[in-house]
Amino acid sequence: ESANEFQSEKDSLAEKLQETESRNQVLEAQLSDLEQRLESSQLEREAFHKSLRSLLELLDNKIFELTELRDTLAKLLEGS
Amino acid sequence: ESANEFQSEKDSLAEKLQETESRNQVLEAQLSDLEQRLESSQLEREAFHKSLRSLLELLDNKIFELTELRDTLAKLLEGS
Amino acid sequence: ESANEFQSEKDSLAEKLQETESRNQVLEAQLSDLEQRLESSQLEREAFHKSLRSLLELLDNKIFELTELRDTLAKLLEGS
Amino acid sequence: ESANEFQSEKDSLAEKLQETESRNQVLEAQLSDLEQRLESSQLEREAFHKSLRSLLELLDNKIFELTELRDTLAKLLEGS
Numbered sequence: 001e002s003a004n005e006f007q008s009e010k011d012s013l014a015e016k017l018q019e020t021e022s023r024n025q026v027l028e029a030q031l032s033d034l035e036q037r038l039e040s041s042q043l044e045r046e047a048f049h050k051s052l053r054s055l056l057e058l059l060d061n062k063i064f065e066l067t068e069l070r071d072t073l074a075k076l077l078e079g080s
Numbered sequence: 081e082s083a084n085e086f087q088s089e090k091d092s093l094a095e096k097l098q099e100t101e102s103r104n105q106v107l108e109a110q111l112s113d114l115e116q117r118l119e120s121s122q123l124e125r126e127a128f129h130k131s132l133r134s135l136l137e138l139l140d141n142k143i144f145e146l147t148e149l150r151d152t153l154a155k156l157l158e159g160s
Numbered sequence: 161e162s163a164n165e166f167q168s169e170k171d172s173l174a175e176k177l178q179e180t181e182s183r184n185q186v187l188e189a190q191l192s193d194l195e196q197r198l199e200s201s202q203l204e205r206e207a208f209h210k211s212l213r214s215l216l217e218l219l220d221n222k223i224f225e226l227t228e229l230r231d232t233l234a235k236l237l238e239g240s
Numbered sequence: 241e242s243a244n245e246f247q248s249e250k251d252s253l254a255e256k257l258q259e260t261e262s263r264n265q266v267l268e269a270q271l272s273d274l275e276q277r278l279e280s281s282q283l284e285r286e287a288f289h290k291s292l293r294s295l296l297e298l299l300d301n302k303i304f305e306l307t308e309l310r311d312t313l314a315k316l317l318e319g320s
Contacts, residue, residue: 146302219310
C-alpha cells in the first residue's frame with residue numbers, strides 16, 4: 001500500500017466519523033426534546049386529572065344535596 | 081184568656097217559626113256551599129299532590145342518571 | 161173556634177218552633193266546624209306551599225351549581 | 241510517518257466510527273420508542289377527551305331536564 005492510499009483511507013474514515021457524530025448530536029437533541037415534551041405532557045395530564053377529581057367531588061356533593069332535597073319533598077308529600 | 085190574646089200568641093209563634101225556618105234555609109245554603117268548597121279544595125289538593133309525586137319520580141330519575149354520569153367519570157379517571 | 165182548638169194549634173206551633181230552633185243549632189255547629197276545617201286546611205296549604213317554595217329555591221341553587229361545574233368541565237376540555 | 245503509525249491511526253478511527261454508529265443505533269431505537277409512546281399517549285388523551293365531551297353533553301341534558309322539572313314545580317306553585 002502506498003502512503004497516498006493510506007492517507008485517502010484515513011481521510012475517508014475521519015469524514016464518516018464526523019458525519020456520524022453530527023447525526024449523533026441531532027439525535028440526542030431530538031431525544032432530549034421528546035423527553036421534555038413527554039414529561040410536560042405527563043405533568044399536564046396529572047394537573048388535568050387532579051382538576052377532574054375535584055369536579056368529581058363537587059358532583060358527588062351536588063348529587064348528595066339533590067338527594068336531600070328529594071327526601072325533603074318526599075317527607076312533605078307523606079306528611080300532608 | 082180571651083180569644084184575642086190566643087190569636088196574638090198564635091200569630092207571634094207563627095212569625096217566629098217563619099223567621100227560624102228562613103234562617104234555616106240560609107244556614108243550609110251556606111253549609112252546602114262550604115261543603116262544595118271543601119270538596120273542591122280537597123280535589124285540587126289531591127291533583128296537586130299527584131303532580132308533585134310525578135315530579136318526585138322525575139327527580140329520582142335525574143338523580144339516578146347523574147349518579148351514572150358520576151360513575152362513568154370516576155371509571156374514566158381510574159382507567160387513564 | 162173553641163179554646164181547645166186554639167190551645168192545640170198553639171202547642172203545635174211551639175213544638176215546630178222548638179224543633180226548627182234545634183235544627184238551627186245543629187246547622188250552626190256544623191257550619192262553625194266546617195269553617196274551622198276550611199281555615200285549618202288553608203293554613204296547612206299555605207305552610208306546604210311555603211316549604212315547596214323553599215325547595216324550589218334550593219333546586220335553583222343546585223341547578224346553578226351544576227351549571228358552574230359544567231362550565232368548569234367545558235373550560236378544562238377547551239384548555240387542554 | 242511510518243506505515244505502522246498510519247495503520248494504528250486508521251484502526252483507531254475505524255474503532256471510534258463503529259462505537260459512534262452503535263451509539264447512533266441505540267439513540268434511534270430510543271427515539272422510535274419515545275415517538276411511539278408519545279403517539280400512543282396522544283391517542284389515549286384524545287379518546288379520554290372524547291369520552292369527557294360525551295359526559296359534558298350528558299351533563300347538559302341532565303341540567304336541561306332538571307330546569308324543566310324546576311319550571312314545572314314553579315308553575316304548579318303559581319297555579320294553586
